[in-house]
Amino acid sequence: MTDFIRHISKTVLVDGWKRFSEFTYELRNRDGSWQKQTREVYERGSAVTCLLRNPNTDNVLLTRQFRLPCHLIGRDAFLIEAPAGMLDGADPVERMRLELEEETGFSVSKMTRLFDLISSPGGVDETVVYYVGEYRASDRVSDGGGVVDEGEDIEVLEVPLDDALHMITTGEIYDAKTVILLQHYALQR
Structure with missing residues (x-):
């Protein structure tokens, strides 16, 4: 388990030829505090x-x-x-x-x-x-x-x-x- 990210959730926005999803998570900052972030990721594959x-x-x-x-x-x-x-x-x-x-x-x-x-x-x-x-x-x-x-x-x-x-x-x-x-x-x- 990684100690820099937690509570990852995923919402699939588009599931077509490839997938486009929104991820919400908490990321540990360098000062130790946690910050909630939301990012969209095109899940294209290798x-x-x-x-x-x-x-x-x-x-x-x-x-x-x-x-x-x-x-x-x-x-x-x-x-x-x-x-x-x-x-x-x-x-x-x-x-x-x-x-x-x-x-x-x-x-x-x-x-x-x-x-x-x-x-x-x-x-x-x-x-x-x-x-x-x-x-x-x-x-x-x-x-x-x-x-x-x-x-x-x-x-x-x-x-x-x-x-x-x-x-x-x-x-x-x-x-x-x-x-x-x-x-x-x-x-x-």
């Missing part, structure tokens, strides 16, 4: 993402697909990003392999787990597991493009790493997980 790189060409595989929230905030609605997917209870490695094949058309056997990060801890419970993997032209098993029945229409982009890094500075790539992966890869070169 996800995986992977930057695929070709060691022979220094190219990376990215995807471009429509993202409604990007459109709603006035950004380019067709987001350039690293392949990713929700875990939904699956093994992270197996889920990532499946997502890579569905989205990019490449079957990848070697991936290295980099780190697990939380992007927006003030209101979202999502932890993202980050991987880097290698691909070669011979690893292509399909055209990729996503799963039509899931509403996916994904364009596959093969981009030289230096161009992808430049796309961050121009604002063409503004997805946080993708920026993290590209910058991590650039630091490791």
Whole structure:
């Protein structure tokens, strides 16, 4: 039992594709007093993402697909990003392999787990597991493009790493997980 939080109650506000809940609790302040707080949390669950790189060409595989929230905030609605997917209870490695094949058309056997990060801890419970993997032209098993029945229409982009890094500075790539992966890869070169 933790001694810094007590009396946690939860009210589910929306239970759709994912859950949005309100939590009320008491939190112990540094001076020992208790303060009642109420917070809303988007219970999204964990996800995986992977930057695929070709060691022979220094190219990376990215995807471009429509993202409604990007459109709603006035950004380019067709987001350039690293392949990713929700875990939904699956093994992270197996889920990532499946997502890579569905989205990019490449079957990848070697991936290295980099780190697990939380992007927006003030209101979202999502932890993202980050991987880097290698691909070669011979690893292509399909055209990729996503799963039509899931509403996916994904364009596959093969981009030289230096161009992808430049796309961050121009604002063409503004997805946080993708920026993290590209910058991590650039630091490791």
